[in-house]
Amino acid sequence: MNDESFDREPSATASQSAGDLLHWQPPPAPEVASLDFAFATETRITGWNRALERPMTIEVASLAVDHPPPRAIRIPIRQAAIRVRSFQFPQPAEIVAAPAAPHDAETTHHAPRDAVRHAERDEYTRIRPPEDVIKLEDRLNYLLQPPLESLLSDRELAMPFQPFPFQFEGVAFLYPRHAAILADEMGLGKTMQAITAIRLLLRRGEVRSVLMVCPKPLVTNWQREFQLWAPELPTLTIEGDQARRAWQWRLADVPLRIANYEVVIRDREILDGQRTHLAPRDEEHLAERDEYVRPISFDLVVLDESQRIKNRGSTTSEVVRGLSRRRGWALTGTPVENSAEDLVGIFEFLAPGFLSAEMKPRKMGRTVSDYVLRRTKEQVLTELPPKMFRDADLELTPEQRETYRLAEEEGVVRLTEMGDAATIQHVFELVLRLKQICNFDTATGASAKLERLEADLEEIAGSGRKAIVFSQWVGTIRRLSKALRRFGPLEYHGQIPSSQRDGVICRFRDDPAARVILMSYGAGAVGLNLQFASYVFLFDRWWNPAVEDQAINRAHRIGATGPTTVTRFLSLDTIEERIDKVLEEKRELFETIFSGAKGPGKLGLTHDELFGLFSLPGRGGGTKRAA
Amino acid sequence: MEPPVEAAKDRTKPAIGFLTVIEHPQHGLFGGYLILNFAGRPIEFHCTAPVKPNRAQQILYGPTLDAFLYGEQIGATLLGHAKTNPLAICTDREPALALGDLTDLPVALVLPPEEVPVAGPTSVPPGGQIVLRLDAAHRHPPRLCTFELGRNRLALARGGEEHRQRFTQQLAAAAESFDLWEPFTRIREAIEEAQQAAR
Numbered sequence: 017m018n019d020e021s022f023d024r025e026p027s028a029t030a031s032q033s034a035g036d037l038l039h040w041q042p043p044p045a046p047e048v049a050s051l052d053f054a055f056a057t058e059t060r061i062t063g064w065n066r067a068l069e070r071p072m073t074i075e076v077a078s079l080a081v082d083h084p085p086p087r088a089i090r091i092p093i094r095q096a097a098i099r100v101r102s103f104q105f106p107q108p109a110e111i112v113a114a115p116a117a118p119h120d121a122e123t124t125h126h127a128p129r130d131a132v133r134h135a136e137r138d139e140y141t142r143i144r145p146p147e148d149v150i151k152l153e154d155r156l157n158y159l160l161q162p163p164l165e166s167l168l169s170d171r172e173l174a175m176p177f178q179p180f181p182f183q184f185e186g187v188a189f190l191y192p193r194h195a196a197i198l199a200d201e202m203g204l205g206k207t208m209q210a211i212t213a214i215r216l217l218l219r220r221g222e223v224r225s226v227l228m229v230c231p232k233p234l235v236t237n238w239q240r241e242f243q244l245w246a247p248e249l250p251t252l253t254i255e256g257d258q259a260r261r262a263w264q265w266r267l268a269d270v271p272l273r274i275a276n277y278e279v280v281i282r283d284r285e286i287l288d289g290q291r292t293h294l295a296p297r298d299e300e301h302l303a304e305r306d307e308y309v310r311p312i313s314f315d316l317v318v319l320d321e322s323q324r325i326k327n328r329g330s331t332t333s334e335v336v337r338g339l340s341r342r343r344g345w346a347l348t349g350t351p352v353e354n355s356a357e358d359l360v361g362i363f364e365f366l367a368p369g370f371l372s373a374e375m376k377p378r379k380m381g382r383t384v385s386d387y388v389l390r391r392t393k394e395q396v397l398t399e400l401p402p403k404m405f406r407d408a409d410l411e412l413t414p415e416q417r418e419t420y421r422l423a424e425e426e427g428v429v430r431l432t433e434m435g436d437a438a439t440i441q442h443v444f445e446l447v448l449r450l451k452q453i454c455n456f457d458t459a460t461g462a463s464a465k466l467e468r469l470e471a472d473l474e475e476i477a478g479s480g481r482k483a484i485v486f487s488q489w490v491g492t493i494r495r496l497s498k499a500l501r502r503f504g505p506l507e508y509h510g511q512i513p514s515s516q517r518d519g520v521i522c523r524f525r526d527d528p529a530a531r532v533i534l535m536s537y538g539a540g541a542v543g544l545n546l547q548f549a550s551y552v553f554l555f556d557r558w559w560n561p562a563v564e565d566q567a568i569n570r571a572h573r574i575g576a577t578g579p580t581t582v583t584r585f586l587s588l589d590t591i592e593e594r595i596d597k598v599l600e601e602k603r604e605l606f607e608t609i610f611s612g613a614k615g616p617g618k619l620g621l622t623h624d625e626l627f628g629l630f631s632l633p634g635r636g637g638g639t640k641r642a643a
Numbered sequence: 644m645e646p647p648v649e650a651a652k653d654r655t656k657p658a659i660g661f662l663t664v665i666e667h668p669q670h671g672l673f674g675g676y677l678i679l680n681f682a683g684r685p686i687e688f689h690c691t692a693p694v695k696p697n698r699a700q701q702i703l704y705g706p707t708l709d710a711f712l713y714g715e716q717i718g719a720t721l722l723g724h725a726k727t728n729p730l731a732i733c734t735d736r737e738p739a740l741a742l743g744d745l746t747d748l749p750v751a752l753v754l755p756p757e758e759v760p761v762a763g764p765t766s767v768p769p770g771g772q773i774v775l776r777l778d779a780a781h782r783h784p785p786r787l788c789t790f791e792l793g794r795n796r797l798a799l800a801r802g803g804e805e806h807r808q809r810f811t812q813q814l815a816a817a818a819e820s821f822d823l824w825e826p827f828t829r830i831r832e833a834i835e836e837a838q839q840a841a842r
Contacts, residue, residue, distance in 0.1 A: 091699050093697075093700055093703060094699075098694055099691065099692035100689050101837060102688070103687065103688045105686060105688070107684065107686065142829075142832075152836070152840045156685075156836060156837070159829060159832050159836055160685035160688055160829050161685065162679075162682070163825065166825075170682075
């Protein structure tokens with residue numbers, strides 16, 4: 017180490033160090049001292065060295081290791097027998113297997129191909145067993161069936177158009193059920209769904225004889241639809257004189273019969289197997305022809321527009337309920353028209369005793385939920401053009417108002433004078449008379465509704481569109497027909513012979529000069545496809561909203577290419593306005609049963625309510641339904 | 644090697660067998676075996692009561708336990724109950740391919756219709772940094788060889804060339820229109836229905 021470094025202050029900076037070096041002095045000499053390390057040493061005897069020289073003694077001890085030989089432990093791998101449940105499924109002989117020719121007809125029933133996705137792997141429609149199928153084997157037989165899309169992809173079951181997914185769901189609903197109501201809103205293709213389900217059942221041999229019962233005007237419609245959707249199915253329409261019909265009913269190996277309600281009523285004895293219909297010559301050969309005295313039974317009876325049997329006391333209901341059958345389906349867009357009892361009436365055909373009129377609507381809705389399939393257009397047809405309502409609230413013309421006032425006053429006075437002798441028929445007469453005045457003044461023919469209708473039709477015809485006008489009276493239709501001559505009106509009502517009706521519809525569709533068709537609710541509300549008409553007018557109002565809905569849905573249905581505009585005429589401060597309130601209540605009832613929503617406090621139109629339209633006290637009819 | 648499963652009593656029919664196993668967290672394994680004709684209609688259905696491996700099986704079979712349970716225990720038992728001899732057996736559970744060692748019938752795995760994604764999964768590590776894979780993750784060497792039949796993708800154990808040929812020859816016509824993945828949905832629903840009925 018350098019000596020200079022010892023004198024430098026540790027905190028000196030570089031500039032200070034340079035100055036210090038110039039005044040450096042050598043350090044003083046160190047002091048020296050001496051120490052003596054000469055210590056005295058001494059040896060002591062411990063005896064350790066002798067001990068180290070002695071030899072070691074080693075002692076050995078033995079310990080016995082005493083343990084048992086190793087043991088092998090057996091761990092059995094038990095393989096308990098696995099319990100297996102086994103099911104065999106019958107392989108029914110399939111019938112009605114004539115191949116269907118590819119159909120290239122273009123109608124407006126089908127879903128637009130580009131709007132319908134073909135069934136992909138995750139979109140299959142499965143057939144599920146109804147709740148009333150109890151036996152596990154039967155339930156599995158349904159669950160294990162192929163998806164509908166697969167069944168219908170069979171070339172021999174070719175369909176003319178690709179159905180909508182909700183239509184597949186409808187077919188899957190009907191197919192396994194012995195009792196079912198398909199209650200889709202009008203225009204969703206109940207016909208096609210029923211035909212396809214029937215087709216599959218026949219094809220599988222699960223049913224061999226089907227009876228389709230429909231209103232008379234719809235027989236040709238069903239014939240057409242069967243030809244379209246199931247061309248391989250031979251159908252037989254029951255018609256002609258009694259002898260011919262008896263022969264038709266008894267024909268063997270007819271998979272499908274179509275009959276109207278009136279024919280079924282007329283032929284009840286044939287169907288029941290009674291002898292009274294037999295001619296004497298038949299009686300002589302009775303021994304050889306004892307099949308003539310056996311009831312005719314069907315595997316499946318389908319009722320179209322089944323609201324026809326809503327009244328349990330009617331002959332129609334009684335006869336239809338008496339049909340011998342294994343399965344029963346009901347098709348209707350309006351299972352509840354007036355009251356919950358309508359549904360009870362239909363169920364008396366499907367499953368007698370299943371419902372009672374005493375059930376509350378919400379409970380009834382829960383009870384029937386597995387038997388009824390109801391979809392609305394809003395739920396399933398997002399592609400369908402909208403339905404637009406336009407309520408035309410009209411003031412009566414002065415002439416109409418005066419006539420109306422006189423008629424009402426006179427009618428009410430008369431009813432009041434009659435006292436307890438006044439019946440529901442008397443009230444109806446007055447209601448109908450007042451409604452007719454709302455359409456046309458009986459004295460002068462003045463009509464606020466007609467004025468409005470003419471104005472609207474001018475615009476509709478001018479834009480190349482077509483319209484349907486509904487009324488409940490043929491007389492009104494006739495008057496309208498004269499007044500609207502420049503629009504090429506066509507008439508379709510009960511006084512038009514059945515044989516001419518199809519021609520009327522075709523002409524309305526094809527003739528560009530025919531801009532308007534005038535229909536009665538009774539004849540035109542059901543089963544017709546008029547989706548080429550864009551406008552619907554309800555010239556007067558029907559008693560229940562369901563029939564009005566049916567009428568509207570003639571135009572607003574699958575195939576409609578544009579929105580449907582519905583104009584509901586209503587004469588202010590008249591009986592029509594009061595009835596309209598009742599219709600709204602009925603609408604609420606329907607919602608209560610089929611959607612579980614909270615319902616109205618009162619149901620339908622009772623005797624008391626009818627009298628109440630004129631502020632008259634009831635006549636003991638109580639809550640009995642009158643309309 | 645176990646002896647082959649006893650041959651079905653009926654003659655061989657133009658039918659296809661579908662075997663699946665459902666794992667239930669509480670009850671164990673449920674096996675289901677469905678035999679369909681070429682139109683897709685059910686001919687037979689067999690299902691097992693729940694099967695649970697015991698502790699010894701779990702320890703001793705180790706990684707081969709699933710193949711033992713699916714193939715030997717459940718699959719072979721179900722096949723033994725069937726009266727119809729199908730042309731081939733499809734399964735949607737890979738361990739059930741072990742059944743192929745116990746039967747003369749060709750057994751193939753039906754692959755789900757979904758495409759295998761090219762990009763690997765997106766993962767978010769604890770640090771929060773997102774990692775995106777642009778390539779497929781490294782894989783083990785494939786144990787299965789895949790092939791297409793109609794619109795279906797099937798797989799066989801390595802070395803199953805003979806089975807592949809038999810599948811192709813015997814099911815080619817049916818597989819054109821037959822979605823071989825769909826029947827497994829039916830079996831699962833049927834097993835559930837049977838179990839509900841048993842409760």
